[in-house]
Amino acid sequence: MSAQALRPPALATGGMVASSHPLASQAGARVLADGGNAVDAALAMAAVTWLTLPGQCGIGGDAFAVVRDPDGTVWTVNGSGYGPDGGTSAFYRERGFDAIPLDGALAVAVPGAPAALSALHARGASRPLPELWEAAARLAERGLPCSAKTRTDVRTALTAIHGDAGLASVYTPGGTVPHVGERLPQRDLADTIRVLARDPKSFYAGSLAERCVAALQAGGAPFTGDEWQAGAEVAVEAALTGSYAGATVHQTPLPTPGWMVLQQAALSDGVLASEQWLGATAVDRMARAATIAFEDRLRWCGSDNDGADRALTPANIAAGRARLENRSPVGAFTVSGGDTTSLVAVDAEGRAVSFIHSLAFTFGAKFTVPGTGIVLNNRLGRGAYLMDGHPNEVAPRRKPLHTLNAWIVTDSAGELKHVGNTPGGDGQVQWNFQLLSHLLDHGLDPQQAVSAPRFTVFPGSDADVLGQPTELRIEERVPEEIRSSLAERGHRVTTLDAFGADGSAQVVSLDERGVLLGGSDPRQEGVALGVEF
Structure with a gap:
């Protein structure tokens, strides 16, 4: 094993977090040190990973969590969304597909992440979302330096990124792959984070929802908007x-x-x-x-x-x-x-959170909602089948099977x-x-x-x-x-x-x-x- 692999475990008694990026872990540790609980820490970390690992996760993706409360109660939130109301096997076959596309509007399912984060906050948090997400909004506003991981993800999806104006404006400034350390500001995303911090369910109704649905309809996806509104509620x-x-x-x-x-x-x-x-x-x-x-x-x-x-x-x-x-x-x-990222948080009371969120593949459907900074997932293309009669066959108001899980x-x-x-x-x-x-x-x-x-x-x-x-x-x-x-x-x-x-x-x-x-x-x-x- 490498020296990195042989490092000893981190130790603490007051609380602990772990994630795939140091800045996300730092955000969670700071929340715990300031008196927040493990749910608060997980919510803060999730928002920061939208910036530190943008190819893996985002507002336009899905999210799941398992939470243990101090009294021993264990509960989950499961944020995945439906495919479009017009999304039948016949719809895709009539357009010459033998599988749902992995890129573009046809690949998208209604994002479940905002609803899941709302449910997680409502059930278990002690701090308001604007407080927990402001650090992520500021990072988006001024631009986080590009990491080696993000540079690799951009190169992996480069052709598709060039085909989407929103992605290209952020991740290929000047038409080239960003260098490690180059700041990547996302002012539209900063505004969206602040809007959703005030009300995460505004993602599913109102002007933001209308912009999402209109962009998908313009891309040829058979969304009606009703399935978008139906995604707002995630029950514990x-x-x-x-x-x-x-x-x-x-x-x-x-x-x-x-x-x-x-x-x-x-x-x-x-x-x-x-x-x-x-x-x-x-x-x-x-x-x-x-x-x-x-x-x-x-x-x-x-x-x-x-x-x-x-x-x-x-x-x-x-x-x-x-x-x-x-x-x-x-x-x-x-x-x-x-392409997914996950995190865990435990506080001094014994409250524990296992959280995971994803866009499905790198940068999801490589499809952004203009003026919002939101990158949409390709979970429908990844997860649903065009197999007649199969229980996972694409169908209106059927969620595709998922790969994400937490324990x-x-x-x-x-x-x-x-x-x-x-x-x-x-x-x-x-x-x-x-x-x-x-x-x-x-x-x-x-x-x-x-x-x-x-x-x-x-x-x-x-x-x-x-x-x-x-x-x-x-x-x-x-x-x-x-x-x-x-x-x-x-x-x-x-x-x-x-x-x-x-x-x-x-x-x-x-x-x-x-x-x-x-x-x-x-x-x-x-x-x-x-x-x-």
């Missing part, structure tokens, strides 16, 4: 729960794939702790469990049916465990990465143990389970867990990659003899660079002494910061 929901290694895992419900983490846990509970950590038998078990989960997702699941419940039934779990024990063949599907772990008495998450498309559900195994089966501290060698099965079920060849992608820090053993067990192994598996995991744990330990993934430039009072 109970978490989806399961058990693993004697602990309770709380996950985000549909349309997220949180159930897939719980399914992998159920398929592997009681097995991995006695196996060599990241040995061939353990990796084989986890990879095959992930493949079963993707198989069930593709076969059964939509955002508005009982597919996840079917996958988690005792009978289906027993059948899956039998397949794993007998090494019966599992199906072949495909998975792709994604909190408590003990049998409901006390906080761990809070974490990671971005990474369909890698998320795999890496999140790997994190749980590292923490609960093998006792790794948060920094060790997020730095550990990572692997990803390709199958998955993203709409744009169905049918690609199956493989097991694994970082080269897993010893060669283990990789060879996995190949002998039937895996098509692809070796990645030492930290080449993507993702940017964040974990904070509470130990038996009441000390918070935090870790931030060395695969990005994040940091965990503790606060003492």
